[in-house]
Amino acid sequence: MKLPRRTILQLAAGAAALPALSRIAWAQSYPTRPVRIIVGFPAGTSSDITARLIGQWLSERLGQQFIVEDRPGAGTNIAADSVVHASPDGYSLLWVTQTNAINATVYSTLNFNFIRDIQPVASILRVAAVIMVHPSLPAKTVPEFIAYAKANPGKINMSSPGIGSVNHIAGELFKMMAGVDLVHVPYRGSQFPDLLSGQVQVTFNPLPSSLEFIRAGKLRALAVTTASRQAVLPDIPTVGEFVPGYEATAWFGIGAPKNTPAEIVDKLNREINAGLADPQLKARLVDLGGETFAGSPEDFAKFIAAETEKWAKVVKFAGIKPE
Numbered sequence: 001m002k003l004p005r006r007t008i009l010q011l012a013a014g015a016a017a018l019p020a021l022s023r024i025a026w027a028q029s030y031p032t033r034p035v036r037i038i039v040g041f042p043a044g045t046s047s048d049i050t051a052r053l054i055g056q057w058l059s060e061r062l063g064q065q066f067i068v069e070d071r072p073g074a075g076t077n078i079a080a081d082s083v084v085h086a087s088p089d090g091y092s093l094l095w096v097t098q099t100n101a102i103n104a105t106v107y108s109t110l111n112f113n114f115i116r117d118i119q120p121v122a123s124i125l126r127v128a129a130v131i132m133v134h135p136s137l138p139a140k141t142v143p144e145f146i147a148y149a150k151a152n153p154g155k156i157n158m159s160s161p162g163i164g165s166v167n168h169i170a171g172e173l174f175k176m177m178a179g180v181d182l183v184h185v186p187y188r189g190s191q192f193p194d195l196l197s198g199q200v201q202v203t204f205n206p207l208p209s210s211l212e213f214i215r216a217g218k219l220r221a222l223a224v225t226t227a228s229r230q231a232v233l234p235d236i237p238t239v240g241e242f243v244p245g246y247e248a249t250a251w252f253g254i255g256a257p258k259n260t261p262a263e264i265v266d267k268l269n270r271e272i273n274a275g276l277a278d279p280q281l282k283a284r285l286v287d288l289g290g291e292t293f294a295g296s297p298e299d300f301a302k303f304i305a306a307e308t309e310k311w312a313k314v315v316k317f318a319g320i321k322p323e
Helices: 005-029 046-062 074-084 098-106 142-151 166-178 192-197 211-215 262-277 279-287 297-318
Strands: 035-039 066-070 092-097 118-133 157-160 183-186 202-206 220-224 249-257 290-292
Touching: 035 046, 035 074, 046 066, 046 092, 046 118, 046 249, 046 262, 046 279, 074 092, 074 098, 074 118, 074 249, 092 098, 092 118, 098 166, 098 249, 098 297, 118 142, 118 166, 118 211, 118 262, 118 297, 142 220, 157 166, 166 183, 166 202, 166 297, 249 262, 249 297, 262 279, 262 297, 279 290
Parallel strands: 035 066, 035 092, 157 183, 157 202
Antiparallel strands: 092 249, 118 202, 118 220, 118 249, 118 290
16 A cells, blocks of 8 residues: 555654654653762762752652762862763763862863863852861951961961862962962861861861851851852951952852753753742752852853853962862
């Protein structure tokens, strides 16, 4: 039996549509098993704390566990590399931070290109950092700290969770603008044991993992790094009040391997944005010292590109190199 031409064309169009329909159905059922969120920082850091809040929200909304897996090391590049080379099926996600944007300039020999190889999914939070010093340091204000540092060049140790971290880059920007000499001490694990014991004296640390130490009086807050004061520390001034023009913020988001289906990216973006609009979750994030930062995957991609360009200038000026 010879089929009419119109029938043949209709059958061909239907067959061509099957892969797209299958992909959409797959995305609608996603996730069908646990999802890993890979974080490039140790447990207890601001990234770890915030990622667990987002993971809990997604678990409740999507009916599968979103498991936070901390993989610190190599300035977060171990975590990024593992997701870059993971299957693009939505089951391995990356906790994206400003460090990934900074590393694009710090490291010249990476076997991946972050902007090319990671699909931005959703921006989540912008976070102030805070200059914290050990109580043994006599400085109680930013001007006193600058004066003390100038009187003791090369004698103050500045800790960070790694080269290119927001702690490091915010400290280098401060050194550049305040004209002081601080010795950077990067840590592969937690910086806090040595900071609390006084072996290192200062850090520029994101607020979520700083508040408990400040409130307990174990570390002294001198200033926040944002352009305006923070509601959780209303009496703490900004660095910019003493060093005009200074501003540095941490930021967090979610990324996926390139070629992750758009339907899955959009689904995750939609659910994360719903969380950022939820009064209860938003209040918890703000209480950590953050400002919610919702947008589309395209918005997040543009933001990452702009941050990469911005911090490249500081990296080059400070001559930051990997270990």
